[in-house]
Every structure is written in C-alpha cells, then in structure tokens.
Amino acid sequence: MNAPAIDHARLLDRLQRLGAVGRTASGALSRLALTDADREGRDLLAGWMREAGLEVRVDRIGNIFGLWPVSQVADPVMIGSHIDSVIDAGIYDGCYGVLAGLAVVEALRQAGAAPARPIAVAAFTNEEGVRFQPDMMGSLVHAGGLDIDAALAAVDSDGCVLGEELARIGYAGDLAPGAIRPHCYLELHIEQGPVLEAAGLAIGAVDSLQGISWQRVTIEGAANHAGTTPIAARRDAGLAAARVIAHLRDRVAGANAGTLATVGSLRFEPDAINVIPSRAVFTVDLRDPEEERLQAAEDSLARFLEGLAESEGVTVATERLARFQPVRFDPALVGLVAAAAGRRGLGHRRMTSGAGHDAQMIARIAPAAMIFVPSRGGISHNPAEFTAPADLAAGADVLLDVVAELIEA
Numbered sequence: 001m002n003a004p005a006i007d008h009a010r011l012l013d014r015l016q017r018l019g020a021v022g023r024t025a026s027g028a029l030s031r032l033a034l035t036d037a038d039r040e041g042r043d044l045l046a047g048w049m050r051e052a053g054l055e056v057r058v059d060r061i062g063n064i065f066g067l068w069p070v071s072q073v074a075d076p077v078m079i080g081s082h083i084d085s086v087i088d089a090g091i092y093d094g095c096y097g098v099l100a101g102l103a104v105v106e107a108l109r110q111a112g113a114a115p116a117r118p119i120a121v122a123a124f125t126n127e128e129g130v131r132f133q134p135d136m137m138g139s140l141v142h143a144g145g146l147d148i149d150a151a152l153a154a155v156d157s158d159g160c161v162l163g164e165e166l167a168r169i170g171y172a173g174d175l176a177p178g179a180i181r182p183h184c185y186l187e188l189h190i191e192q193g194p195v196l197e198a199a200g201l202a203i204g205a206v207d208s209l210q211g212i213s214w215q216r217v218t219i220e221g222a223a224n225h226a227g228t229t230p231i232a233a234r235r236d237a238g239l240a241a242a243r244v245i246a247h248l249r250d251r252v253a254g255a256n257a258g259t260l261a262t263v264g265s266l267r268f269e270p271d272a273i274n275v276i277p278s279r280a281v282f283t284v285d286l287r288d289p290e291e292e293r294l295q296a297a298e299d300s301l302a303r304f305l306e307g308l309a310e311s312e313g314v315t316v317a318t319e320r321l322a323r324f325q326p327v328r329f330d331p332a333l334v335g336l337v338a339a340a341a342g343r344r345g346l347g348h349r350r351m352t353s354g355a356g357h358d359a360q361m362i363a364r365i366a367p368a369a370m371i372f373v374p375s376r377g378g379i380s381h382n383p384a385e386f387t388a389p390a391d392l393a394a395g396a397d398v399l400l401d402v403v404a405e406l407i408e409a
C-alpha cells in the first residue's frame with residue numbers, strides 16, 4: 001500500500017459546495033433538519049459517497065452511512081458528525097467531520113488499502129435540534145437512548161411531524177436503528193470556542209464533553225392596557241421572563257465558574273407595543289462539565305420560577321427538551337489522537353468540549369473520541385464561523401492517521 005494522503009483541495013471545495021446548499025434570499029445559511037435544503041445537502045453527500053465507491057445505507061431515523069469496503073459492514077470504525085445546521089450558520093459545523101471522513105476513505109482506497117476492519121462514514125440526523133428536539137437526535141436513537149417511534153413523532157413549531165418530514169424528503173430508510181454498531185467512533189469537528197486559537201495549537205484531543213440541559217418555559221400572565229394598568233396591578237409575563245433571564249445570568253452562570261446559561265429563543269404574546277404580555281415562551285440552555293453543578297443550576301431555576309409565580313402573580317410551566325450528562329471519551333482513542341498530532345509535529349492538547357456532539361451519544365455504545373481544530377475568534381453558530389484551510393487540512397490528516405491505525409487493529 002502507498003502512503004495514503006488526503007485530497008485537501010477536494011475537501012475544501014466540497015465544504016464550500018455543501019455550504020452553498022440552504023441559502024436564504026438574504027444569503028444566510030439555514031439548512032435545518034428535514035427541510036428541502038437538508039434533502040439537497042443529503043443528496044449531494046450521498047452522491048459523493050457513491051462516486052467514491054461507498055455503499056450508502058439509510059436507517060429509519062434518516063441517519064446516512066457510507067460503508068467501505070462494501071463486502072463488510074460489521075463492527076466498523078465509524079467516522080461521524082452531521083450536516084444539518086442552525087439558523088444563519090457557518091459552513092464548517094458538522095459538515096467538516098463528515099466530509100473529512102469521506103476524504104479519509106478516498107485516501108485509503110487510493111492508496112490500495114485493504115482494511116481488516118471496515119469504515120462507516122456517518123451523517124446523523126438532526127444534530128442541532130433547532131427544529132425538532134432533542135438535539136443529537138439521530139445519534140441518540142442510534143445509541144438506543146431515544147425510542148425510534150418517539151423520535152418519529154416529534155413535532156416542530158409549525159406542527160410538522162418528524163416522521164412525515166423524513167418521508168417527504170425521501171430519507172425514511174429501512175435500516176433498523178443502531179443496526180451498524182461501531183467498533184469505535186471518531187468525530188472531527190471545529191472547536192467552536194476560543195481555546196485552541198488562544199493557545200496557538202492546531203489540534204484538540206477531546207477527552208470529555210460537558211452536560212446539557214434544555215427546557216422550554218411558558219409564563220402565563222394577563223394582557224392589559226399599557227397606558228391604564230397600574231404597575232402593582234399587572235401580571236406581566238414579559239417582566240417575569242426578564243427576571244428569569246437576569247437570574248440565570250447573575251445567580252446561576254455568574255455564581256458558578258463552569259456553568260453556562262443561555263436564553264436563545266423568546267417570544268411574547270400578543271406581541272403588541274401597547275399590550276402587557278399575557279404570555280412569554282422561552283428556552284433555557286444550561287451547560288456544565290460537572291453533573292452536580294448542572295443539577296444545582298436546574299434546581300436554582302426551578303426554585304426561582306416557583307417564587308416568581310408568587311411575586312408576579314403569573315403561572316409557570318416547564319417542558320424538558322433534552323438532558324445529557326457530561327461524558328468522558330475513551331482514553332486509548334484520545335491517546336491515539338494526541339500521538340498522531342505529535343507525529344505530525346502539530347501543537348495539541350487534551351480538552352473538553354463546550355458544544356454538544358454526536359460523539360457524546362455514540363460514546364454510550366462504543367469507545368469514542370473527538371478531534372478539534374481551531375475556530376477563528378472562537379466563533380460558531382454564526383456566518384462568521386471560519387477555520388483556516390491549513391488547520392482543516394491538519395485535522396483531516398490526523399483523522400486519517402488514527403483511522404489507518406484502527407482499521408489494522
């Protein structure tokens with residue numbers, strides 16, 4: 001076998017081409033799960049996989065698997081991530097890991113490799129969870145953490161049912177959930193944070209991932225006239241929501257170094273300039289590497305909401321959307337990543353992931369690890385998301401080296 005080498009130019013070109021799919025009239029990238037744009041992106045990926053000689057299989061939650069060599073499917077080295085995006089997204093989040101996985105298979109095939117263990121390149125459905133919750137849904141179903149029928153019954157804010165959307169875009173596959181059980185799992189991903197860039201390092205050997213808690217909070221007050229209702233007589237759902245946001249920032253995130261709190265979505269009803277809001281519906285995203293602190297943040301929010309009902313005369317309802325404990329990845333796999341970076345003379349460090357990833361789900365059923373590359377300015381989930389081509393190439397090279405070791409194991 002010759003020395004396999006990644007075709008960096010083709011990887012970068014595909015990132016741009018996939019990144020062009022799902023642009024709105026204003027040019028924003030929003031390829032939300034199971035939309036027509038997602039179908040277009042899926043079709044593009046599946047076409048590249050087939051051109052590269054992989055067998056493409058789709059399971060019942062729409063996870064796409066590109067398998068090579070075709071003769072074997074059992075017990076593969078799985079390289080995965082996702083190609084769905086958030087709203088007004090960057091082009092690297094998720095797509096980089098899937099396309100680099102495809103590039104690794106192409107490099108090994110090109111070099112005449114005859115692996116003792118097959119490779120499966122996976123694009124998991126609905127990692128972002130923007131349209132349907134929970135996030136990391138496809139990999140969670142794959143890992144047996146969410147019943148397939150419950151996932152197919154998920155409903156978005158327009159009342160669309162996930163299973164019907166999957167059928168509509170032609171990706172309701174026949175493969176049973178979890179059928180392709182990985183021997184081990186690797187995910188290459190942009191860091192989406194500031195750590196590697198600040199340290200001037202090229203590679204993150206990700207050994208852990210923080211816990212995530214997602215809730216939707218609905219506060220019911222009373223609509224009333226903005227000009228005639230005395231402050232003391234108000235049951236102002238808008239004010240109550242504002243107090244929750246301040247509490248999360250000052251008393252939860254502010255009080256604990258490792259805890260992060262975000263209210264990313266908020267809407268008032270009836271949403272009129274001269275009407276006191278009767279209802280406020282918002283999401284709460286809590287993160288912490290320590291499970292006890294994450295639990296304490298959830299408890300602090302629950303107590304605050306109880307007190308608010310009393311003080312503001314409102315009613316409060318919460319709905320749990322997702323809850324994942326912190327994860328530690330496989331030390332041996334993490335060691336392979338660090339060693340491969342070292343052999344290439346790439347500056348690297350072990351680190352934890354602030355973002356959620358499919359790897360945290362697959363880690364439930366197989367040894368898993370992640371490889372990070374730097375994000376410029378630590379920016380992600382934003383059109384300014386960027387990673388330098390040299391860093392993208394280096395990450396793919398490290399992925400290739402580790403996979404080349406694993407397929408011989």
Ligand code: HGY
Binds near residue numbers: 354
């Ligand atoms: O929210 C997350 O961290 C993941 O990207 N869905």
Ligand code: MN
Binds near residue numbers: 082093127
């Ligand atoms: Mn991602």
Ligand code: MN
Binds near residue numbers: 093128381
């Ligand atoms: Mn993301």
Ligand code: MN
Binds near residue numbers: 127357358
């Ligand atoms: Mn993610």
